[in-house]
Every structure is written in C-alpha cells, then in structure tokens.
Amino acid sequence: MLNKKRLLAPGPTPIPERVRLALAQDMIHHRKPEFKAIMGQVQKRLQILFGTTQPVMPLACSGTGVMTAAVTNLFAAGEKVLVIEAGKFGERWAEICEASNVAVEKLVLDWGQAATAEAVANMLDLHPDCTGVLIQLSETSTGVLHPVNEIAEVTKDRDVLLVVDGISAVSISPCSMDAWDIDCLLTGSQKGLMLPPGLGLIACSEKAWKKAESVTPSCFYFNLRAEKEKILQNQTLFTTPVSLIIGLNESLTMFEETGFDVIFKKQWALTMMARTAVTEMGLELLAKDHFTWGLTSVLVPENVDAGAVLEYAKENFGVILAGGQAHMKGRLVRIGHMGWVDWADLAAGLHAFAEGCKACGGTIASGYLEKSLHAYHSALSASDVS
C-alpha cells in the first residue's frame, strides 16, 4: 500500500475507468443489430481518428498482426519494398517482408536518427523497382518520429505505396492519412487508444486498394479486401473482439468529448515535461530533433545498468518503465507518457527514474521536477503546439 502501481511503459498503457467499465459489460452477439449499431458509431469515429474517408478495418490481432496484414495484402511475393530501419520496429517490417517472400531494400539509420525525405528519394531513385516504402511514424524502440508527411511528398507521385505503422503515434500526435497522402495507415489498441492489446486497425488509400487487387493475400486470416466488404456492413470477416470494440467506442467518445487539439497539446506538453526533466537531470536524450509525443528515451549514466534502474523503480516506487531493446538493452530507459497518463503520473515516473539512477550509482542533478512541471505548464498554455 506504499505505492500505487503506475504503468508508464510505451504500451500497453493504463485504461481509464470508463473504458474498463465498458470492457466489463456482458457479452453481446457480434452478428446482431445491437452490435452493428456500435460498430457503425466506431467506424465514423475511426475515420475521424485516421483522417480518412476510407473504411478503417478492425482486426483481432496484435500490432505485428496488422503489419502482417498490410504486407501480405499490398505486396505479392517477388515484389521489392524499401524499409526504413531505424529501430526494432523497422526491423519488424523487414522480418515480415522476408517471411512473405517480399524482397527488402533497407535504409538503415542509427537508433535515435530519423529518416529524411531526401534519403528516401535517393533510395527510390537507386532502386526504382521498389513498389512500397514501409516506415514507422513513431519508432517505439527509440522514441523517434519520422517525418512521414515529408516522405509522402516523395512517394505520392511515384508508383510506390507509403505504408505507415502508426502504432505508437495515432491518437498521440497529429497524423492525417488522406491529407498526408499515406497509402496504408495502421495502429493497435494498446497505446494511445487506452485499451488492452488485441485489436489492430488499418485503412488503405484508393491507390493502395487498386494495388491490392493484384495481390492474392498469402495468409488466410488477413484478407483486407474481404474485410472491406464486411466493414461497410459494420461487420468483420471473422469473429470480432466484441469487448474491445465496445471499449474502443468509449475511448473514442472520450476523445470526442475532449477534442484532438487538446489531446495533442497534452501529449506535446508531457513530452516537453519529460525532455526538460531529462536534460535538467544532466542526462542524454536518445532522440534529439525528431521525437515522438508518447514516450521519451533516456540514456542512463555510463556506469548505470538500465535494467537495475527499472527494477528499483518498480520495487521502490511501483512505477513500471521500459528498457531498451536489442543492443540498447541496459543503456536505455523508455518512459511512456501516452494515453491515460497525465502530468502527475509522469512526475511520479520521472522521480522514480531519477531515484533509481541515484540508487544504481548515477549522478542526477536536483531541481528537475519543478522545472519539468514548469515546462509542462508553459507548453500547455502556449497557443500552438510543435
């Protein structure tokens, strides 16, 4: 009873009570009018969320599942795509392509770096047989925000589909599929949407749908053209995760009540808060210029083991943070601040992280907490974000 549990990982994220109560409702049948009415509401709200007039298809799967659906429905075996590999989830794109016999050219970047439109254009010029560019909007393993809107300027007039993993970005920072000329946008339920994992969401542009006509999906479970026909009737191809859809409707109601302008401003202010705290602590941010709005990646002091910091924060403060992945394990701590996380939660996370670093032999400058709260308030009261 000393510490409430505080989940500050970059997904899964905490679930608001309103959504938990919706999730706790008794089961209804997914093929009956009552459920179809809910799915109809959800669909309208998902189109606003994605910034698209295209249908947004819900799939019962994890984020990797919906990434697999994108690859296997938009690219045939033997085709070649360009993958932006700047972290673990860029690598995930490449792995999925390879498993699906889609050839991969890679734009490999150091962890913490963002792709540029110029580099993408150069790669496409070098490899004109690429029919797709696969990228993350937010690379969750590093906290980098790739400039997807700029990259879309490169892809939109080429015979190339821009496929965007928006898993830790959609509902967290602005992303407008139609206005940005994204050809395929997807996300998962367990980040900004404040739901348990288990639901993927995906939409395709007209250009992508045309391309999909020439592709026979290689996996029976993921069939986007068939899903499209179904969602137009407020249904899914297979049994839908009913409770998650009902929970999603509640999350989307909360977004509607709050307004995305306020939500994005909050996310920006939390990001400024976390980045100010890290800098004031005397530590280094992994993502320097292009950073996502839902998590902040910090390099722990040289002599400190990040794993020990996580353990200390959990044991002594009830705060759950995330570590680095792959070669950044032990060096990186990722502080999640997306979805149902507010300034006071983040303050708790920053304090637990700082105390953890100190307990593990690191030096942390004092004064970071009040300065970070000041940065939060300044960002929130600024007239515009970004």
Added chain:
Amino acid sequence: MLNKKRLLAPGPTPIPERVRLALAQDMIHHRKPEFKAIMGQVQKRLQILFGTTQPVMPLACSGTGVMTAAVTNLFAAGEKVLVIEAGKFGERWAEICEASNVAVEKLVLDWGQAATAEAVANMLDLHPDCTGVLIQLSETSTGVLHPVNEIAEVTKDRDVLLVVDGISAVSISPCSMDAWDIDCLLTGSQKGLMLPPGLGLIACSEKAWKKAESVTPSCFYFNLRAEKEKILQNQTLFTTPVSLIIGLNESLTMFEETGFDVIFKKQWALTMMARTAVTEMGLELLAKDHFTWGLTSVLVPENVDAGAVLEYAKENFGVILAGGQAHMKGRLVRIGHMGWVDWADLAAGLHAFAEGCKACGGTIASGYLEKSLHAYHSALSASDVS
C-alpha cells in the same frame, strides 16, 4: 483528459480497485450462512484494527450516526459530560449531547490547539458530576491529534467514560483501545478504511458496557446492547449494508497483507512530506505540535481566498482538496493524505495547491516539491515512527 481526478480530501477518500471490485459483487442475503462467514472474518480483523477483545459493532450510518449511538447508549438524559471542543467535530459532540438532553461542560480550545491531560483533569476536578469525556482522536476540521492515551490516564480510574471519535484516525495512526483504556471507540468507513461512506464501527469497554446497562437508548435505531448480542452471532440488529461489509473485508485483507507497522509508517512519512512542503512554501501549518497523520491543514497567504485556491486546483489540476470549516472558511486548505493515497498523489496535491495559491495572488517559495519528497523518503527509511 488533461487531468485525472485526484481526491485528496480528508474523507471520503479514494477506493482501491480491489475494494471497488468487492463492492461491485452481486448481492447476497445478510441472514444466510455465506454472509455470516464473511462477517465472522470481518469481526476478527476489526478487533485487531481497534486493538480490543470486545466486539466491534458495524452500524449502517454515517460518522455522526455512530457518534449519536455512543451518546444515546452510554449517557442518560440529565447526565453531564465533558466535551473537548477544539474544532467542528468537538462541536458535533456537544450538539448531539444537547439533542439528547445530556448536559455539556466544554473545554474550548482555539482551532489548531490540542487538549492536554492536565486541562482535562482540571475540568473533571471542577465538574465531578461529569460521567464522560467526549473527544476526537483526530479533529478533522483542524488536523490536530489530541493526546488521547494521556487523557485516558486521567479517566481510567475515575467514574468517567472516555468516548473517542476515531473517525479520521483509526487505521491511520496507532490507536489501541484496550491498551490505552479507551471506553468507547468509534470510526467510519470513508477515511482510512478506503470505503464509501455509510458504515459506522463502534466498540465499548467492559466499564462502558456496565454503564450502558443503566441507560435506556433514546433512539430506537441505535441500540448497542442489542447490537452486541447480534454481532456475537455475526449478525446486525437491522439490515446490514452488505456490500460495505464485503468491501470492508477486502480493505482489512489489504491491511493484513501490508501490516499496520508499514501503513502507519507510510502515513507518518506522508505527513512529514506534506508538512515539509508547506513550510518550504513559506506557509503556516495550523496544527503545530500535535498533528494528525491523515491530513495537513495549511493557512493560505493573507491576501488569498482559500475557496479560490480549491477551485483552481480542481479546474486546472483535477485535484480535490478541502477548505476550512466555520470561521476558518476562506483561510484554510486541508490536504487529505489518508487511506488509498500515496506519495505521488500527495505530490500532485501539493503542486496543485501551490499553483492555486500563486494563481490567486500568493507567494510560494520554489523547491518545496523535491524537498518534500526527500522528507518522505527520510521518514520512510527511519527505523521508527512517532
């Protein structure tokens, strides 16, 4: 979605999810074996909580209800009692006595002052016809902790019952009914016990039970001798608030798992945290030496309206604090930190309070937040509390 709601009032207090899930269970019948078994468990745990071998009787009523039960079962019309009046709840004792035709002598103290055993002894010497001393352990309106254990030294060998309102004290700071020689101890569900309001708990010493034999309860609803017979069969006289009893069993399970040594240490550390913050802000604490462990009362700067501070904290931070009562309205803010409230909740409350004071024209010295967290950690790691 900018601010989660944070309830930092001195009751009602937040309810842990475990307890809410227990409260949400479907109804069971209060006269059947299933419920009796639960009541039996609860009873054993309540005796540990109260530090007594006497039965602890649950009553379906508010705090004032259980105070009324004490007065109307222990004192007959025409008797006289000494009331320690050092705040709104001392006044409540006097009001109940007057409504029950029990005469009142008062030991009136300034708000913020604690009674002394010497003053109580002097009053009893002056008024030897007093058959009871009615006091709060924690006076919720001021944040004062009266030295009830010292006062019991005065009453125990006299023909006087010591009746203690432990509403904002039991489960928050040490209070051992039998060891301290308290004759009647009572509390409510909505403070340290982390439950909704609606349940009162009361126990009487052997001396009090003997006295009760000579009293005919003036209110049909409150009959402690009849309740005693019932609770020995794990029942109550009238319909019991079933869900609250089931929730109470869960709260008491949490206490059992954590240990009262840890809970009291936490409450002490939170109190040190709040008091350090207030002092570092440059503000004045109302209760100087004898202070309760579940709330901290702060005098706002002279030029500031406490009501406006509360409003600012609620509107801009989602933090619910309490104001002063009676003549302290507008001058006092009471920050609750009892029950299901931890260091990070309190940090949020202190920040919201400080920002509220600033927004309302007050001057707040900076640095209070990290210093208060330091005080919390120091108090928590100290080997003993007092």
